[in-house]
Amino acid sequence: EIVLTQSPATLSLSPGERATLSCRASQSISTNLVWYQQKPGQAPRLLIYDASNRATGIPARFSGSGSGTDFTLTISSLEPEDFSVYYCQQRGTWPLTFGGGTKVEIK
Amino acid sequence: EVQLLESGGGLVQPGGSLRLSCAASGFTFSSYAMSWVRQAPGKGLEWVSAISASGNKYYPDSMKGRFTISRDNSKNTLYLQVNSLRVEDTAVYYCTRLSLIAVAAMDYWGQGTLVTVSS
Numbered sequence: 001e002i003v004l005t006q007s008p009a010t011l012s013l014s015p016g017e018r019a020t021l022s023c024r025a026s027q028s029i030s031t032n033l034v035w036y037q038q039k040p041g042q043a044p045r046l047l048i049y050d051a052s053n054r055a056t057g058i059p060a061r062f063s064g065s066g067s068g069t070d071f072t073l074t075i076s077s078l079e080p081e082d083f084s085v086y087y088c089q090q091r092g093t094w095p096l097t098f099g100g101g102t103k104v105e106i107k
Numbered sequence: 108e109v110q111l112l113e114s115g116g117g118l119v120q121p122g123g124s125l126r127l128s129c130a131a132s133g134f135t136f137s138s139y140a141m142s143w144v145r146q147a148p149g150k151g152l153e154w155v156s157a158i159s160a161s162g163n164k165y166y167p168d169s170m171k172g173r174f175t176i177s178r179d180n181s182k183n184t185l186y187l188q189v190n191s192l193r194v195e196d197t198a199v200y201y202c203t204r205l206s207l208i209a210v211a212a213m214d215y216w217g218q219g220t221l222v223t224v225s226s
Contacts, residue, residue, distance in 0.1 A: 053209070
């Protein structure tokens with residue numbers, strides 16, 4: 001099973017700041033990495049697939065990068081609605097696995 | 108518009124069983140793989156099971172034996188049968204559609220159904 005480790009667990013930032021979230025895989029997953037956003041009381045929403053491709057309707061301030069074992073989700077300038085929890089997921093190997101999440105909170 | 112509507116959750120005693128349903132609409136259900144993901148209160152996401160468009164089933168080792176995924180393409184409905192429920196199965200269970208572009212990426216999610224296992 002591929003283990004995904006997300007860091008930091010919590011990121012405290014102000015609106016307008018840049019957010020950098022990390023996801024590290026226990027073995028290489030090429031670019032088979034997906035990012036989701038979850039707001040309180042809501043279902044997760046697909047943000048990025050295949051490490052760097054934005055899903056339909058996702059603003060350009062969200063970007064993903066990385067390959068192999070190290071991946072990054074960047075939010076270039078935080079909007080109020082971006083303060084949420086973010087999860088990564090690998091889709092390269094069964095079983096599918098998720099990271100533990102990073103909470104982006106208002107500083 | 109893609110919609111996934113889960114039902115069947117509720118309060119169940121330990122050792123009991125439950126069948127969750129997910130009614131899909133707004134897309135050609137039979138063409139897509141589908142999945143269940145759960146989230147315990149205040150915790151992260153955990154993949155439970157997936158079923159391909161052709162009916163192949165996938166489970167993590169931790170879910171094998173007690174969880175059974177199935178689908179009825181004539182009813183556009185996904186199911187999850189859970190037996191021998193444990194307190195630790197308490198969670199919101201989400202139905203998800205798996206993307207055709209990026210296989211096993213979950214491009215649509217339902218709002219979830221809460222399963223509470225307690226005596």
